Every structure is written in structure tokens, then in C-alpha cells.
Amino acid sequence: MKRRWTLWIAYALLAAALAALPFLVEQNLGRTWVRTLDFALLYIMLALGLNIVVGYAGLLDLGYIAFYAVGAYAYALLASPHFGIHGPFWALLPLGAMLAALFGALLGAPTLRLRGDYLAIVTLGFGEIVRIFLNNLNAPVNITNGPQGVNLVDPIRLGNWSWGRSQSWLGVEFSSAQLYYYVFLALALLIILASLRLENSRIGRAWEAIREDEVAAAAMGINTRNIKLLAFAMGASFGGVSGGLFASFQGFVSPESFGLMESITVLCMVVLGGMGHIPGVILGALLLTLMPEVLRHTIVPLQKTLFGQVVVDAEAARMLLFGLALIWAMQWRPAGLWPSPTRRRELARRQQPEAGP
Amino acid sequence: MDIFIQQLVNGVVLGSIYALVALGYTLVYGILGLINFAHGELVMVGALVALSVVRTLSPLLPGLPGWVLALLGTAVAAGVCALLAILIERVAYRPLRHAPRLAPLITAIGVSIALQNLAMVIWGRQYHSVPPLLPAASHQFAGAAITEVQILIVALAALLMAGLIGLVHRTRLGRAMRACAENIQVAELMGVNVNAIVVAAFVIGAVLAAVAGVMVSANYGLAHYHMGFLLGLKAFTAAVLGGIGNVGGAMLGGLLLGIMESLGAGYLEDLSGGFLGSHYQDVLAFFVLILVLVSRPSGLLGERVGQRA
Amino acid sequence: MNQAAVPLLLAEGLGKRFGGVQALQDVSFELRAGEIFGLIGPNGAGKTTLFNLLTGIYRPDQGHIRFAGRELGGRKPHEIALAGIARTFQNIRLFAHLTALENVMIGRHGRTRAGVLGAVLRPAWVRAEERAIRDHALQLLDDVGIASRADSLAQHLSYGDQRRLEIARALATQPKLLALDEPAAGMNGAETTELKTLLQRIRGTGVTLLLVEHDMKLVMGLCDRVMVLDYGRKLAEGLPAAVRADPRVVEAYLGAEA
Known part of the structure; x- marks a missing residue:
């Protein structure tokens, strides 16, 4: 019983810390860092979605960002002056998720027979196709507004509350970025919970089975086609949710945000953190969102102190270090920074009998 | 009809370049099963190094004919790319040869990002115009214009590919490479120096990439730090289209992709009744890739991998 | 007969x-x-x-x-x-990076029915099904004599135990x-x-x-x-x-x- 108490206290402390975080960050680091925090949460959701496809089902997807795009555009087009439609956020978010899931299954269908690297290139192509269409569907009929993207996307609204401007509640002033933080945090927690439960379920085990050995999985009565499509659809739906959140938070969407480099970044988060291991994936997403920002804020001052002037283009130096860090991290920990501790499962079960009365 | 021939000519030129780059992907993939994402960056490094050599030498030796300059530039570029490839293989890939499958892929992405930004530090963000070193004369060919540079590109690419086929099928090195591609462990047991073969594959790929880089920059008259990424991607697509790991497939895939893109750019608008403009040429390329892979999951010339029980 | x-x-x-x-x-x-x-x-x-x-x-x-x-x-x-019809493989095809128990639990896939919604919402019937899957799998591991290895990764089992695990996994499909x-x-x-x-x-x-x-x-x-x-x-x-x-x-x- 004592262990349960300490667990609850730990949860309470964690909850308090997460609730206070945006205020601590804004006071000590400034408002831009609250936005960075929001993006970190978005990337956690994205990475967990891709983790289902790559980590659990073992299907290498290089076009994952397309589903983020589908979610973002679904929301942007149905909640902006572009078509003059202003749908409610809480209805559009699930719609975006379902649409993305549909796209996921559509992409999955023709790729079922492909293995490994062939699948990678086809998903990559699919991602590019979606981006190119978004970029060009402004003529002859203007659907996506082309490269300019969709502007003035509605922020989240609930009754009189708008997430687009500061609000005060119980005498506390919340900035827009802070308000978004709580919504993103809630949805990220939901997605973490869903991921955890899926992992330890009949469906999750079936995904792992096809990752390990498709022929043996089929011999167990697993319909490998359906279970792959399900992985694509589930992963895509997480991407769709993140996309809708992104559109409302950012206020505009354009095809530029959904390039191949974004897909690759999310994949790096999953693999760098530890494929198939939720805490690892979260760590990967946090690191790869925060590290470039930290570098952005330190490289110029650092150069000034060292050389008295800016010697190297800050953006180039930042990305150079990022690339080198990726190389170094994979050398140091080829299975990811925080891989699934298979030993831990062995230990956990051995302790179970002792936990009884 | 004139447009058709013209686009076909352009497509063959583009396709020759794709094929050279695709060979680099396919050689490494065939042996290691690694998608060397950084390969496209070698094309960029080759182009920029050659440009720097030309820019440095031309004021020093004003009497030197353009083709000598171009040759010198290409040779230095090939050398630099080869050394770079050896370095990358040794430092980034070799320690991961027995690591989980995706670790080397992420490393390759890291190498790609690092190379691209290193190039940005060295050469800056701007587009560099490439001086015309060869006569810009243009010939008429069945109603289409083709420049001498383009003729040279196609001829040189054909020559290099013929040389590579000879190397793979006629030499000891080639036999060892094929043995490694078949089964690297068995090849090692048979006494093949696997590390040397892997390095050889990287070096050959790097030299081809450097040549391709010079070709691209000569063809378009431009070079910049970002030119390798999309080109590499297209070339990888070409390699997969032809059947990755298969040398002939890389050539076929490269040519097909180049021709498809050119024709797509010329005709997509007419074919779709004005709905799809030439911006969609990449869609066409990827769409054909998907269609091919769905009907032949291992590419056009790839071996069929059936389900084995 | x-x-x-x-x-x-x-x-x-x-x-x-x-x-x-x-x-x-x-x-x-x-x-x-x-x-x-x-x-x-x-x-x-x-x-x-x-x-x-x-x-x-x-x-x-x-x-x-x-x-x-x-x-x-x-x-x-x-x-x-x-x-x-359940089968085993000549050249053993276990799910190498999963535990022995998980291998057998996967064998129950075709005889159970929790879907995505069930997995995420975990209503009582799904929890009961999960328990039944686990119990059944443990029983089968015991039947073939490798209950003590339930939490070892399949790839870490001895050759003979891997053969037994394959049989247990096949039997899980009833x-x-x-x-x-x-x-x-x-x-x-x-x-x-x-x-x-x-x-x-x-x-x-x-x-x-x-x-x-x-x-x-x-x-x-x-x-x-x-x-x-x-x-x-x-x-x-x-x-x-x-x-x-x-x-x-x-x-x-x-x-x-x-």
C-alpha cells in the first residue's frame, strides 16, 4: 500500500509541474519558449503516431507528414475566411483525424505487398504527391490557395473563450500560447494513454507480430492486410489531430510546413528516442524540438564571445551541429537513446508474486 | 512532334544524370542494404568543388582552354568526393554495420544534413553561376535542339556506365562485389575482404556522383548548396524503379524517370485538359513509381522475392 | 472410432x-x-x-x-x-524480440476480438478477455514445459525450448x-x-x-x-x-x- 501512496504523490507532483511549466518558462525564458513548448507537444503527438507505424508495425513510412497536412488543411479550410466556413473546433478535430485515417488506409492499400525500403520510397512519394497537390490546387479551381496557403485560420473557441488572445481566469492572466499549451498537453496525454493501451492489447501484439515475422503472424490467424491498414490509419489519425491543432495554433497553413524534411524529422524523433518505446519516443520528440531552438539562441552569442563577431552563418552552424548530433547519437546508442528495456519486463513479472498479500 | 522529340532529348540528358547518381545508391544498397541518403549531397559537393577549382585556376592560367579546366575541375571533384565517401563510410556507417536496421538510415540522414550545411558554411547560400567552359553550340537533331554539352553528358554517362558494367562483370573486384551483394557473410567466409569491397562501392558511387554534379551544373549553369537533395531523391526513386541493387536497373530507371519527367512537363497540361499543369511532373514520376512497384514489388529488373516458408 | x-x-x-x-x-x-x-x-x-x-x-x-x-x-x-489448421516452421519462426508469453498470446489473436476501440477504452469485457488470453497462454507454456521461461525473449530460449514455444503458440490458435x-x-x-x-x-x-x-x-x-x-x-x-x-x-x- 505504501508504494501506491508514493506513486500518487509522484503523479500529483508531475501534474503540478506540468501545469506550472508554461508560467515558469514564460517568466524565465520568455514567450517564444512557451511557443516552443507547444510545438514540442505537437511533435510528441506526431512522433507517437508515427511510432505506431514504424515502431510497432515495423513499416518504414517516409511520408508521414502528409497526414499532418491533411489534418491541418481540413481544419484550415473549414474554419477560415477562405471558403467563409467557420466550423466548430471540437467537431473539426475528430473530422480531421478521421480524414487522415482514411488517407492512411488509402496509402496503405497499394503498398501492402511492398517490403522495407520499397515501402519507404512509396510512402515518400505519397507524401510529396500530397504536398505538390496542396501547392498547386489553386487553379483552375482555388481549393488550397496554392503556395500562399490559407490565412486567418480560426483559433480554438469555446463559447466566449477564444484561445487566440490572452484571457484571465481566477485572476490569473493566460497568454494565447499558454492557453494552447493546456489543450495540447491534454491531447498529448490522451494520445500517450491510447498508445500505451494499444501497445498492450490484442491489436498492439498483432502489429508487433507482423513487424517480427509476417508469415508467422499470418499462421497465427492474423489478417496481415487489415492489421497493416489499421496501423496506417491509426498512426495517420494521430497525425491528423496534431495537424488540426497546428492550424488553429499557427493561424495559417501553407504547403511549406509539410515537406519531406518534416517527415524525416519526425522519423528521427522516433528512431533516435527508441522505436516502439513510448518514453523514448517522447524523449526523442522533446530533444529534437528543443535542441535546434537552444542552438538558435546560443550560437550567435557564443561566436561573439569566442571570436568577437559572427564567423559562421548561424542557421548553417545550427543545422550542421544537428546533423552531427544525429550521427553521434546513433553511434553512441544504435537502438535509440531510451530503447524498450526488455529486461525490465522480465523483472517486473518476477516481482508480481511478491506484491500479493 | 517537334516538342515530343525535344522533350525526349531533354529527358535522355536528365535521365543519364539520374542514372549515374542512381548507380551510387544501388551499389551501396546492393552490398549493405543501406539507403545512403547522403549520396545526393556528394553530387552537390562535386559540383561546387569543381566550380571552385575552375574559379581559382582560370585567373592563374588564363591561356588554359575551357575543356582542360573542366577536366581538371572534374578530376579534383571526383577525388574530393571519393575521400569524403571513404571518410563517411569509415566514421559513420561502418560502426553500425550490425546495428538495428534504421540506425544507419538515421545516420545517413544526419550525414546529409551535416554535408548540406557544411557546404552552406563554405560556399554560402547564394546560387553560383557556372561559367560556360565548353562551346555553347547547338545542333539540330530531328527537329530538336541539342547543345554540345548535352551531347557530351549523354556520351560520357554512356561511357561510364559501360565501364562500370565491364568492371562488375569482368574484373576480380566486380566478382567480389557481386559475391558480397549475394551474401555478405558467405563472401567474407570465402576470403573476400568485405571492408575493401564496401569502400570500393562507396568510392565508385562518389566518383560517379561528382561527375554527375559537374554535368548538372554545366547543363543548367547553376550550382548551390541545396542542389543535391532533390536530385538524390529522384535518383533514389530511379534506382528503386529499376530494382534497387541491380546495376542495369539503376540505368534503366534513371533514363525512364528522366524521360517521364520531361514528357510529363511537356504534355501533362494537354493530357489532363488543363487541370494538371507542368508543376505536377513530380507527381507523375512518383505515381508511375507506385504503379510499377504495385505490379512488380521489386522494381522493373529486381529479382522477385517470394514468400518463403 | x-x-x-x-x-x-x-x-x-x-x-x-x-x-x-x-x-x-x-x-x-x-x-x-x-x-x-x-x-x-x-x-x-x-x-x-x-x-x-x-x-x-x-x-x-x-x-x-x-x-x-x-x-x-x-x-x-x-x-x-x-x-x-495450426502449423510450426521447419526453420523456427518465432517473434524473436517478444517474450515467450507474448508469442503465445499472439496465437490467441484469431480466437479473440478486442479491436482498437476496445483496446483504447478498455471496457470490462476487454479486460476479462485480456486476462483470459494471458491465463490461457501461461497454461499452454506450462503444458509444453517452459512456464519458467515465460518472460524471456524468444530469441534467448534454447533451441529445444524454441521448438516447444512454437508448438505452444500453434496450440493457442485452438x-x-x-x-x-x-x-x-x-x-x-x-x-x-x-x-x-x-x-x-x-x-x-x-x-x-x-x-x-x-x-x-x-x-x-x-x-x-x-x-x-x-x-x-x-x-x-x-x-x-x-x-x-x-x-x-x-x-x-x-x-x-x-
Whole structure:
């Protein structure tokens, strides 16, 4: 019983810390860092979605960002002056998720027979196709507004509350970025919970089975086609949710945000953190969102102190270090920074009998 | 009809370049099963190094004919790319040869990002115009214009590919490479120096990439730090289209992709009744890739991998 | 033995060709419920091809497979598993990076039904189903004698234990017919004897067994009936003793091994 108490206290402390975080960050680091925090949460959701496809089902997807795009555009087009439609956020978010899931299954269908690297290139192509269409569907009929993207996307609204401007509640002033933080945090927690439960379920085990050995999985009565499509659809739906959140938070969407480099970044988060291991994936997403920002804020001052002037283009130096860090991290920990501790499962079960009365 | 021939000519030129780059992907993939994402960056490094050599030498030796300059530039570029490839293989890939499958892929992405930004530090963000070193004369060919540079590109690419086929099928090195591609462990047991073969594959790929880089920059008259990424991607697509790991497939895939893109750019608008403009040429390329892979999951010339029980 | 009147599995005129090679030609046989049926023959006789036809890896070019009253020829592997034929693999195909327990739990997939919504919302019936899956799997691990290794990764088990785990995983699909592809391959004498006991115990629970095997001693000592394949054709079928005495069989084996 004592262990349960300490667990609850730990949860309470964690909850308090997460609730206070945006205020601590804004006071000590400034408002831009609250936005960075929001993006970190978005990337956690994205990475967990891709983790289902790559980590659990073992299907290498290089076009994952397309589903983020589908979610973002679904929301942007149905909640902006572009078509003059202003749908409610809480209805559009699930719609975006379902649409993305549909796209996921559509992409999955023709790729079922492909293995490994062939699948990678086809998903990559699919991602590019979606981006190119978004970029060009402004003529002859203007659907996506082309490269300019969709502007003035509605922020989240609930009754009189708008997430687009500061609000005060119980005498506390919340900035827009802070308000978004709580919504993103809630949805990220939901997605973490869903991921955890899926992992330890009949469906999750079936995904792992096809990752390990498709022929043996089929011999167990697993319909490998359906279970792959399900992985694509589930992963895509997480991407769709993140996309809708992104559109409302950012206020505009354009095809530029959904390039191949974004897909690759999310994949790096999953693999760098530890494929198939939720805490690892979260760590990967946090690191790869925060590290470039930290570098952005330190490289110029650092150069000034060292050389008295800016010697190297800050953006180039930042990305150079990022690339080198990726190389170094994979050398140091080829299975990811925080891989699934298979030993831990062995230990956990051995302790179970002792936990009884 | 004139447009058709013209686009076909352009497509063959583009396709020759794709094929050279695709060979680099396919050689490494065939042996290691690694998608060397950084390969496209070698094309960029080759182009920029050659440009720097030309820019440095031309004021020093004003009497030197353009083709000598171009040759010198290409040779230095090939050398630099080869050394770079050896370095990358040794430092980034070799320690991961027995690591989980995706670790080397992420490393390759890291190498790609690092190379691209290193190039940005060295050469800056701007587009560099490439001086015309060869006569810009243009010939008429069945109603289409083709420049001498383009003729040279196609001829040189054909020559290099013929040389590579000879190397793979006629030499000891080639036999060892094929043995490694078949089964690297068995090849090692048979006494093949696997590390040397892997390095050889990287070096050959790097030299081809450097040549391709010079070709691209000569063809378009431009070079910049970002030119390798999309080109590499297209070339990888070409390699997969032809059947990755298969040398002939890389050539076929490269040519097909180049021709498809050119024709797509010329005709997509007419074919779709004005709905799809030439911006969609990449869609066409990827769409054909998907269609091919769905009907032949291992590419056009790839071996069929059936389900084995 | 009334069940013997209606065969559990009836194969008629099965044929399969790979390119220019007729791997299997006009093979007919039946499996009776509750028996242990051995399939033997020299290397390249078509045993594995036949096995793969029965388990849906290949489609037959000719012929029919009727199993428990349904036509199975050309069905997909997972449909065949659901129909009640479970299999093991000659070159062991476990889910290497999952635990032994998880391997067997995956075998329950086709007999359970929680979907994505069930997994995420976890209502009472799903929790009960999960518990049942786990208990059933633990029981099966115990039945084959590797309960103590439940939480070891499959790849860390010894060779013999991996074979046992494959059998447990196959049994988790609740098969009517368990098809074993060379289960004794690579086992020493003691392990083979234990395997024999295990297979007899499984038969005792009402499961029919099909055994493709090289180890003649095991086949002769275990099987109720035996079929011999040679060059893709059926050479002989009958009681082990009769088959062993059949001069054509002796010749096929001596010819192959001389």
C-alpha cells in the first residue's frame, strides 16, 4: 500500500509541474519558449503516431507528414475566411483525424505487398504527391490557395473563450500560447494513454507480430492486410489531430510546413528516442524540438564571445551541429537513446508474486 | 512532334544524370542494404568543388582552354568526393554495420544534413553561376535542339556506365562485389575482404556522383548548396524503379524517370485538359513509381522475392 | 472410432508446378480425426510443398483440400489458421524480440476480438478477455514445459525450448489439426524422446497431428499412419510397419541416400 501512496504523490507532483511549466518558462525564458513548448507537444503527438507505424508495425513510412497536412488543411479550410466556413473546433478535430485515417488506409492499400525500403520510397512519394497537390490546387479551381496557403485560420473557441488572445481566469492572466499549451498537453496525454493501451492489447501484439515475422503472424490467424491498414490509419489519425491543432495554433497553413524534411524529422524523433518505446519516443520528440531552438539562441552569442563577431552563418552552424548530433547519437546508442528495456519486463513479472498479500 | 522529340532529348540528358547518381545508391544498397541518403549531397559537393577549382585556376592560367579546366575541375571533384565517401563510410556507417536496421538510415540522414550545411558554411547560400567552359553550340537533331554539352553528358554517362558494367562483370573486384551483394557473410567466409569491397562501392558511387554534379551544373549553369537533395531523391526513386541493387536497373530507371519527367512537363497540361499543369511532373514520376512497384514489388529488373516458408 | 468414417481433412489430386518443375503431382490422402499422420520422403520429394499447400503459403494448381467440411484450397494462410489448421516452421519462426508469453498470446489473436476501440477504452469485457488470453497462454507454456521461461525473449530460449514455444503458440490458435514441419530437426536423442511424449499428450487432448519428419525412428514410433512421397508423387501409404517393409519405399530411400 505504501508504494501506491508514493506513486500518487509522484503523479500529483508531475501534474503540478506540468501545469506550472508554461508560467515558469514564460517568466524565465520568455514567450517564444512557451511557443516552443507547444510545438514540442505537437511533435510528441506526431512522433507517437508515427511510432505506431514504424515502431510497432515495423513499416518504414517516409511520408508521414502528409497526414499532418491533411489534418491541418481540413481544419484550415473549414474554419477560415477562405471558403467563409467557420466550423466548430471540437467537431473539426475528430473530422480531421478521421480524414487522415482514411488517407492512411488509402496509402496503405497499394503498398501492402511492398517490403522495407520499397515501402519507404512509396510512402515518400505519397507524401510529396500530397504536398505538390496542396501547392498547386489553386487553379483552375482555388481549393488550397496554392503556395500562399490559407490565412486567418480560426483559433480554438469555446463559447466566449477564444484561445487566440490572452484571457484571465481566477485572476490569473493566460497568454494565447499558454492557453494552447493546456489543450495540447491534454491531447498529448490522451494520445500517450491510447498508445500505451494499444501497445498492450490484442491489436498492439498483432502489429508487433507482423513487424517480427509476417508469415508467422499470418499462421497465427492474423489478417496481415487489415492489421497493416489499421496501423496506417491509426498512426495517420494521430497525425491528423496534431495537424488540426497546428492550424488553429499557427493561424495559417501553407504547403511549406509539410515537406519531406518534416517527415524525416519526425522519423528521427522516433528512431533516435527508441522505436516502439513510448518514453523514448517522447524523449526523442522533446530533444529534437528543443535542441535546434537552444542552438538558435546560443550560437550567435557564443561566436561573439569566442571570436568577437559572427564567423559562421548561424542557421548553417545550427543545422550542421544537428546533423552531427544525429550521427553521434546513433553511434553512441544504435537502438535509440531510451530503447524498450526488455529486461525490465522480465523483472517486473518476477516481482508480481511478491506484491500479493 | 517537334516538342515530343525535344522533350525526349531533354529527358535522355536528365535521365543519364539520374542514372549515374542512381548507380551510387544501388551499389551501396546492393552490398549493405543501406539507403545512403547522403549520396545526393556528394553530387552537390562535386559540383561546387569543381566550380571552385575552375574559379581559382582560370585567373592563374588564363591561356588554359575551357575543356582542360573542366577536366581538371572534374578530376579534383571526383577525388574530393571519393575521400569524403571513404571518410563517411569509415566514421559513420561502418560502426553500425550490425546495428538495428534504421540506425544507419538515421545516420545517413544526419550525414546529409551535416554535408548540406557544411557546404552552406563554405560556399554560402547564394546560387553560383557556372561559367560556360565548353562551346555553347547547338545542333539540330530531328527537329530538336541539342547543345554540345548535352551531347557530351549523354556520351560520357554512356561511357561510364559501360565501364562500370565491364568492371562488375569482368574484373576480380566486380566478382567480389557481386559475391558480397549475394551474401555478405558467405563472401567474407570465402576470403573476400568485405571492408575493401564496401569502400570500393562507396568510392565508385562518389566518383560517379561528382561527375554527375559537374554535368548538372554545366547543363543548367547553376550550382548551390541545396542542389543535391532533390536530385538524390529522384535518383533514389530511379534506382528503386529499376530494382534497387541491380546495376542495369539503376540505368534503366534513371533514363525512364528522366524521360517521364520531361514528357510529363511537356504534355501533362494537354493530357489532363488543363487541370494538371507542368508543376505536377513530380507527381507523375512518383505515381508511375507506385504503379510499377504495385505490379512488380521489386522494381522493373529486381529479382522477385517470394514468400518463403 | 466413429469419427474415422468422416475424414477431418481430405486432399484430392493435389498438384503444384514451379516453373518447369512438377513439385507435386496428383497427391490424394485423408487425415482422420485424432490420428497422428506422418509424411515422409527423401529430400526434394515434395513434403514441404505439400505442407505449404495445406497451410496456404502456396495455392494448388490442381486438386482440392477439404477440411472439416470446407474447401480450403487457395485460401489465405490466416483463413486456414482460423479454420483450425495450426502449423510450426521447419526453420523456427518465432517473434524473436517478444517474450515467450507474448508469442503465445499472439496465437490467441484469431480466437479473440478486442479491436482498437476496445483496446483504447478498455471496457470490462476487454479486460476479462485480456486476462483470459494471458491465463490461457501461461497454461499452454506450462503444458509444453517452459512456464519458467515465460518472460524471456524468444530469441534467448534454447533451441529445444524454441521448438516447444512454437508448438505452444500453434496450440493457442485452438487448432483441430496441428501440422508440424520437422519438429525434431536439430534435437538430440533425449530431446526427441521428450518431444514424442509431448506430441502424444497433445493428441490425447483431441488434436489431430500431421508430422513432416526426417527422423524415421520418431515417425515409426509415433505415427498411426504414414504416407511416403517421392519425386512429387505418392509412393505408399499405410501403417508404419507396412510402409517400412514396402520395397518401393526401401528403394526410394536407398536410392536417395546411396
